[in-house]
Amino acid sequence: MNMKILNYKYLIITLAAFFAFVHVRAQETEFHPGKLWFDNNQRLINAHGGGVLYHEGQYYWFGEHKGERSNAAWVGVTCYSSSDLYNWSDEGVALAVSKDNTSPIVAGSTIERPKVIYNETTGKFVMYFHLELKGQGYEAAHVGVAVSDKPTGPYELVKNDRVNPGEWPLNMTEAQRNATDKVEDYEWWTPEWTKAIENGLFVRRDFESGQMSRDMTLFVDDDQKGYHIYSSEDNLTLHIAELTEDYLSYTGKYIRIAPAGHNEAPAIFKKDGKYFMITSGCTGWDPNEARLLTADHVLGEWTLHPNPAVGKGAELTFHSQSTYILPVAGKKDAFIFMADRWRPENPIDGRYVWLPVLFEDGMPVLKWFNKWDLSVFDEK
Template sequence: MPPHTTRPWRAPAVLLALLAALALVVPLTANRVHAAEHHRSDGSGRAVQQSTTVSRYLFTAFTNSGESNMYVYGSDDARNFWSIQDKAYTPPSGLVRDPSVIHRGGRYYVAYTTGWTGTTFGLAVSDDRRTWTHLADIDHGVAANNTWAPEFFTDAPDGKVRVVVSLSTGPTAYRHFQPYVLTALDDTLTKWSEPRPLEGIAPSESDYNGYIDTFVVRKGATYHAFTKNATGELIEHAVADRVTGPYRFTGKGDWAGWGSLLEGQTVVALPGGGYRMFMDGYTVKKYYYSDSPDLEHWTPKRELPGLSGVVRHGTVIRETATVRPGDANPALPGYHADPDVMYAEGRYWIYPTEDGHPGWSGTRFNGFSSPDLVHWTDHGPALDLADVSWCHENAWAPSVVKKGDTYWMYFSACQSIGVAKSSSPQGPFTDALGKPLVAKGQFGHQSIDPDAFVDDDGTPYLYFGQGAFEAARLNDDMVSFATQPVKITPPGYNEAPTVFKRAGRYYAMWSEDDTRSPDYRVAYGVSDSPLGPFTKAAGNPVLAKDPSDQILGTGHNSVIQVPGRDEWYIVYHRFARPGGDGTHREVAIDRMRFDPDGTIQKIRPTQAGIDPVP
């Protein structure tokens, strides 16, 4: 923890050059990438002409409120983080400090400090980043007083999983720390090699407390270790040609100008070749970050917005996905969910939930239109809850139909269902009742996810509900029920009903599991009546995740038929790729086909999407 003053902070001219270089390594956020892609696609065919990498970030940490729970966060830019799950993991015993995370083989793993003293570190595993299971406590076998801050390292050329951990092996606890590295012996991560010390990073007479919280980054053939000098309370920098060393210090004392009383440093690579370091100012309960183009020169530390004062020592990783040339999914730029699709006035229209807000707290519905289901124009708000007298929050899952010369939007707000109308599919829609059509909890479950359907004879119907599938016929005024809603809930149903008609038969599709789950999926059933009951088809689900292509949480769909043709498409949402979750979703469109007997063929979710529909 003590500073060694061997290299002072750079002169202002050098700092200016550094800041100019950093302008080249600012993270390209998912939304900016999507916006660029869709801009390039306007009028020019399929979406992108060259591969583009989209990045999101995952952060696991413990907090100032306690040492027994791990919290999980996500981000588009490694600066502004949202909560994926509070108290995501509580170990069966001991602590969960300093959690280090990796994503490997489709699963997430964290290594963490299990206690202030002892010879073990803990491991936990998750498939969805929200729910974690204890995997093992690993006893490293060294006679140590303290075992702190296990940090995953996976960047070696051999691709093996390693953990760098701080061990106090001297005669006195809480002193004489040195980093050691262990290598996983199999993919279970429950069997590990004997620890090997990182040569050159060791306690000495002047640095008697030794080194803790060592984080290793490989750049080219060089291994960079950022390690806390536990005597001078400073983060120092050493380099080596091998992960085990020998390391030589290139930055001692306050070499980067960050000051003292920092620890828990973690480094993540940014798009464009730069790096971001996160640091725990544990004595003042602040959390900081600093940027570098080369791991040698760093900007002054800055507080991490939103989480400074909340989080403690954790790890940030970058997850990436490739948008390939010609990919048309995601269909819409940015975060959207619960898409409803229709054809009107010579164009296709999508009305989604505006996503990316904590607690699904969006307040408006935008309308998007396209001539071909590939190139979309955002027309802005079709309905804003600021114009709805009875509710101004939780704008979810709109459904729009045309009856006569009027367009009717059924929407969820404040866990109730409202009705709005407009003379144009673009809107603006205005509240048609001044109160909910279906009040919160009126039928013993969540009154959300309305779906309107107008049959060939002009008869309108409404379907809705989470936890139960309600169906009713509407009066021709579209704002009252002709029949009392009845439950027709099929097995596995959770939410998001949608009904359409093909070849004289009625199809209902719905979503199973939870929208926050990667296993969120679509099932369907068939009936001879628009009011059901719908017999669940064999071979469900009809649409489900494809982890091999990072496609997760596929659900809440609607369906569109190309006018005059037996050609059908499914419009649905899924976790934004990569690193999205139940409040950071994207809209996708894929082809939906039928067997001769009317069975819906399994739908494969894709990145390619569809070709423009003439």
């Protein structure tokens, strides 16, 4: 055989081996909070305000697709898959915006904080998200519900509306339900107005139309009951609403948490029979100090605790805002705090801050790590 051909073949084999080596070397083995994070195509992961579903050995990360100039939904909800949480493959658009101007999810509407859960009874994957109708600002405060036969989609919108019209919270007293004061009786942001909010002023205002739903998450308990946790009452009060058996609607049972406390960005998990929820205050796109709430029953009484973040940057939750708390499969009491660094001037450049949830005296603690890996959960 010609020596030049042999040398050429040798060069091809060498280059192939080299690029295979580079590809292997490029595989992530650590988390780098706040740094650029690329998918299998070497494109920035575009899944903001997201949540993760674990199903049959794979993780599926759903989030808002953002552009360079707008936080509106011009593409829809994206999906990425992973077997190790470090490396993610682009699965495309799970829920696409519509070209039909009459659709609630027409391009240019607002689709935020999508979360997906799997219903073992129906075999359906169910997505909830905060939906604002195009051209209406943040007035609609709807929840959108979509379903799919596959985790990656495509998902089909089945309904959108406010939550639990004509239903009272379980923890609202008869006196609060029957009060006759109106919103126009108060000057906003006064002590009297805050007390009225605490006593259910906005719940009564929205009783017939249904309760507002903005920042949100989903939670499936050990008994497979599903719950929708969302910021309501003009972002002043959190609600937890029980879902029907198929996860597509509500049973009418719901509670208010920290009335007039001004919480958003809820992220919930359960450990040793106790429920933990990390939230943030409401400061627009700017970060603030996280809050921690705990309860012995998901629809029970919730108690507010100090900021779970500690150390440098804790007062701004390390310049991020909670979106989801991810249980790590196969590891006991291993949870990842998922958060976003919003950059409204260039939304696509919003960064992901994933940190391990550590525990001290039975309470969750968030500490900053420039880099870390899942072995941190083996060091307890």
